[in-house]
Amino acid sequence: MMDALLRDVELSPFTGASCVVTGGLGFIGSNMSRALAAAGAAVTVVDAGVPQHGGDPRHLVDAAGPIDVVTADIADDAVARPVAGADFVFNIAGQVSHLASMEDPLRDLDLNARANLAFLETIRRVNPGVAIVHTSTRQVYGRPRYLPVDEAHPTEPVDVNGISKLAAEQAHLIYARTYGMRASVLRLTNVFGPRQRLRGDDSGFLPSFIRRALLDEPITLYGDGSQSRDCLYVDDVIAALAAAALCPDAPGEVFNLGNPDDLSLAEIARRLVSRCGTGSVVTVPWPPERARIDIGNYRGDASKAKAVLGWVPEVTFDDGLAATIAYYRQHLAWYV
Amino acid sequence: MMDALLRDVELSPFTGASCVVTGGLGFIGSNMSRALAAAGAAVTVVDAGVPQHGGDPRHLVDAAGPIDVVTADIADDAVARPVAGADFVFNIAGQVSHLASMEDPLRDLDLNARANLAFLETIRRVNPGVAIVHTSTRQVYGRPRYLPVDEAHPTEPVDVNGISKLAAEQAHLIYARTYGMRASVLRLTNVFGPRQRLRGDDSGFLPSFIRRALLDEPITLYGDGSQSRDCLYVDDVIAALAAAALCPDAPGEVFNLGNPDDLSLAEIARRLVSRCGTGSVVTVPWPPERARIDIGNYRGDASKAKAVLGWVPEVTFDDGLAATIAYYRQHLAWYV
Numbered sequence A, B: 001m002m003d004a005l006l007r008d009v010e011l012s013p014f015t016g017a018s019c020v021v022t023g024g025l026g027f028i029g030s031n032m033s034r035a036l037a038a039a040g041a042a043v044t045v046v047d048a049g050v051p052q053h054g055g056d057p058r059h060l061v062d063a064a065g066p067i068d069v070v071t072a073d074i075a076d077d078a079v080a081r082p083v084a085g086a087d088f089v090f091n092i093a094g095q096v097s098h099l100a101s102m103e104d105p106l107r108d109l110d111l112n113a114r115a116n117l118a119f120l121e122t123i124r125r126v127n128p129g130v131a132i133v134h135t136s137t138r139q140v141y142g143r144p145r146y147l148p149v150d151e152a153h154p155t156e157p158v159d160v161n162g163i164s165k166l167a168a169e170q171a172h173l174i175y176a177r178t179y180g181m182r183a184s185v186l187r188l189t190n191v192f193g194p195r196q197r198l199r200g201d202d203s204g205f206l207p208s209f210i211r212r213a214l215l216d217e218p219i220t221l222y223g224d225g226s227q228s229r230d231c232l233y234v235d236d237v238i239a240a241l242a243a244a245a246l247c248p249d250a251p252g253e254v255f256n257l258g259n260p261d262d263l264s265l266a267e268i269a270r271r272l273v274s275r276c277g278t279g280s281v282v283t284v285p286w287p288p289e290r291a292r293i294d295i296g297n298y299r300g301d302a303s304k305a306k307a308v309l310g311w312v313p314e315v316t317f318d319d320g321l322a323a324t325i326a327y328y329r330q331h332l333a334w335y336v
Helices: A027-038 A077-084 A098-103 A105-126 A160-179 A205-214 A234-246 A265-276 A303-309 A317-330 B027-038 B077-084 B098-103 B105-126 B160-179 B205-214 B234-246 B265-276 B303-309 B317-335
Strands: A018-022 A042-047 A067-071 A088-091 A131-137 A182-188 A190-192 A218-222 A228-233 A254-257 A262-264 A280-284 B018-022 B042-047 B067-071 B088-091 B131-137 B182-188 B190-192 B218-222 B228-233 B254-257 B262-264 B280-284
Touching (some): A027 A067, A088 A234, A105 B105, A160 B160, A190 A205, A190 A234, A228 A265, A228 A317, A234 A254, A234 A303, A262 A265, A265 A280, B027 B067, B067 B077, B088 B105, B131 B234, B190 B205, B190 B234, B190 B317, B205 B265
Parallel strands (some): A018 A088, A088 A131, A182 A254, A218 A280, B018 B042, B042 B067, B088 B131
16 A cells, blocks of 8 residues: 655654554544654554544555554553653544434543543643644534634534534643643544545545445435535645644644635535546435534635644645545445 | 522512522522522522532521422432423532642533533433523633623633533533523623632632631732622622523523623722721732633623623622622631
């Protein structure tokens, strides 16, 4: 498996460095772990191995360098040892299902908010000087009051997952500001790419659309599919994670990772079906239970990430889509 | 013990109604419970009886009507029975110590965020149509970016207690918007009055100032004490709780309870010492650990509560102070 990225990312500062990646068997975590290993970092993945969260040991197969895996929840004491020797912690673990968070809200709070608070307490105890980058989500904003959404936009989660993720990111910021810990937060928009969990329809629209196109099934759009979203290819997220970990001005700060090139859901589905040559698009009226938690159009303002981290998204939707489809065509049985 | 309020509050709609008051042995909860009992409501208090949270069975002594007490955390199954038969739930329970939340962040998250989520799940199961009013705090805003602070001001907690309280209030709003539950949220500013816990210096400045004045001890101001705060006498909060419970437009909404008559900490201390005839005021440089979590000046904008609930604060600081001091003079041994 070649791990060439679709964009330039400055990873040489991580050569020889000790990096912990939580959620490193999952989508973004495994891609980050592989990129770091390819750059010559000593990578330790911490992952609870919850299948519904997208973790899969096969995500690390044929990585360009060795990757240690510690099977543990970030709330466990077992994380103390790898964290104690780390130069960088990429804290990506989390439950991302919005529907699951409403079906079992206490579990969502435990997995996201409580576990991250426990993890921060562990880091504060064993390695308070380590650089930490935590991935949050644009879901914390809720229904946008204006576009593009900048970091000063009010946060108003529309589901329990949004509450838990907001609590987790705020904990990172408070630990940075109160204890001088070097933690920063990235609020991701819709990310896609290889190694994303495609099963189920409860982890965002992109994996669901991709699975249906690949399996030659219809992609269902609610209403006319005109709601717009900004999408990010995972290599752009890797670039932001690296930049935030290295930037001396990042700790205590939160950064939107958005993309000015937003697309309607209908256009995303159309391009996906066109590129796959399989699948189709159907429109249905809004189911009431989905309409209640929909947020309308969304586009994030990433000016702060550009100004402070020097980060801009570089991978076009079409280039990302081509690489994504090629990957899943090769490994489809793992994902459907 | 006479329970006459220092302002008019329309409580007749609660006559004969079944009311659950969580945290009903504590400061605001016990005052609300007594007011409801005096109005002829059937009141059931749910209180975990954690002494550090200010709960004290003596707070209900000589109430004007009978009050049942269920000793339970709001996360316990034991709350299902009283909640099932309730017409109104005043959900006031919570841990309020900012310093304790930093010393034991997981406990704070459990007591505030997790317990409220469990409580909402119980209500959804046994009595989803009940009116619920939840008390949150202006602490969720963090350091004000502008004054007065309205409900659209960004939320940026400065400690774990702020995270937990924000999660709890967002859960109420999400349950209202998603399931049609009749839950509303009040963000309180600094409240004072009878039956507030005075021990310790970790539950806000007012109880600490009041205790020191009563015990003829010096009140310590950081810096020059020029930071301003808006204070609310507890009877004004009772009026808002009642109004929110009865207002058909309150569910799913959050309301600031602020006071346009803000005062500097130095002026508050001066008036307190003057009225008590005991105590003194000293100024010291800011301790770094306090400066880090201080929020500067604060004044809340309660225009929305006025427009929607018809609520305005009516009790002057001096009238509230006189009643407060008279109460503590009578019961000082319970509080110091």
